[in-house]
Amino acid sequence: xxxxxxxxxxxxxxxxxxxxxxxxxxxxxxxxxxxxxxxxxxxxxxxxxxxxxxxxxxxxxxxxxxxxxxxxxxxxxxxxxxxxxxxxxxxxxxxxxxxxxxxxxxxxxxxxxxxxxxxxxxxxxxxxxxxxxxxxxxxxxxxxxxxxxxxxxxxxxxxxxxxxxxxxxxxxxxxxxxxxxxxxxxxxxxxxxxxxxxxxxxxxxxxxxxxxxxxxxxxxxxxxxxxxxxxxxxxxxxxxxxxxxxxxxxxxxxxxxxxxxxxxxxxxxxxxxxxxx
Numbered sequence: 014x015x016x017x018x019x020x021x022x023x024x025x026x027x028x029x030x031x032x033x034x035x036x037x038x039x040x041x042x043x044x045x046x047x048x049x050x051x052x053x054x055x056x057x058x059x060x061x062x063x064x065x066x067x068x069x070x071x072x073x074x075x076x077x078x079x080x081x082x083x084x085x086x087x088x089x090x091x092x093x094x095x096x097x098x099x100x101x102x103x104x105x106x107x108x109x110x111x112x113x114x115x116x117x118x119x120x121x122x123x124x125x126x127x128x129x130x131x132x133x134x135x136x137x138x139x140x141x142x143x144x145x146x147x148x149x150x151x152x153x154x155x156x157x158x159x160x161x162x163x164x165x166x167x168x169x170x171x172x173x174x175x176x177x178x179x180x181x182x183x184x185x186x187x188x189x190x191x192x193x194x195x196x197x198x199x200x201x202x203x204x205x206x207x208x209x210x211x212x213x214x215x216x217x218x219x220x221x222x223x224x225x226x227x228x229x230x231x232x233x234x235x236x237x238x239x240x241x242x243x244x245x246x247x248x249x250x251x252x253x254x255x256x257x258x259x260x261x262x263x264x265x266x267x268x269x270x271x272x273x274x275x276x277x278x279x280x281x282x283x284x285x286x287x288x289x290x
Contacts, residue, residue, distance in 0.1 A: 032277075
């Protein structure tokens with residue numbers, strides 16, 4: 014992969030879609046980078062133990078880079094639920110303290126308001142972005158093994174149907190960086206849970222007497238197709254966080270006391286779509 018602070022995706026001309034990396038846009042000395050340790054030089058997730066001042070500096074840079082006000086950059090506090098929250102006019106009108114409270118225990122965000130940047134934080138889990146070009150609406154989904162097993166991507170699709178009238182066949186999807194099957198060894202019981210929940214056998218691989226390996230990319234792509242998305246509309250980045258832990262955060266490789274990748278989607282201003290000052 015090409016080293017850069019942002020990995021930008023070609024999802025649709027009316028959105029900005031991207032993932033952050035560990036790589037700094039700021040000039041830093043080797044000593045400064047070393048002092049950052051496993052948080053590395055770029056992280057916008059505020060609840061993973063990183064220095065708040067460094068997180069604030071990274072957030073300010075990111076907002077400027079994508080051309081939005083920093084107050085429109087939304088990072089939910091994820092807890093491996095299947096809870097979905099809409100960033101709508103009522104949410105935006107709420108006091109900041111109420112917004113923070115509503116962002117707790119949320120693992121997927123939706124919006125149809127231009128200029129809002131919704132994203133999820135990952136460090137091996139699969140980030141899923143959805144865009145409905147017919148209704149100019151989007152979702153960002155955090156799908157670890159718990160969320161994948163709970164079909165959080167399907168819940169996000171259904172939430173877009175309920176909130177915006179989205180048709181699954183219109184949706185465009187992108188699966189950002191996550192851990193790939195060769196590096197994701199799991200217990201036999203967990204692999205069995207997926208199979209008993211109806212996931213295809215192909216998402217579990219096993220060689221000899223070794224523990225099974227789980228393919229979260231395939232599991233999420235499969236459930237999106239089952240939800241009605243066209244296979245041609247599902248982009249899979251295939252970027253492995255574990256294999257590229259020099260530039261992407263990987264909890265399995267670096268430990269949980271490290272930064273997070275922020276994978277997000279921002280709606281451009283388009284005629285006849287809602288906006289918010």
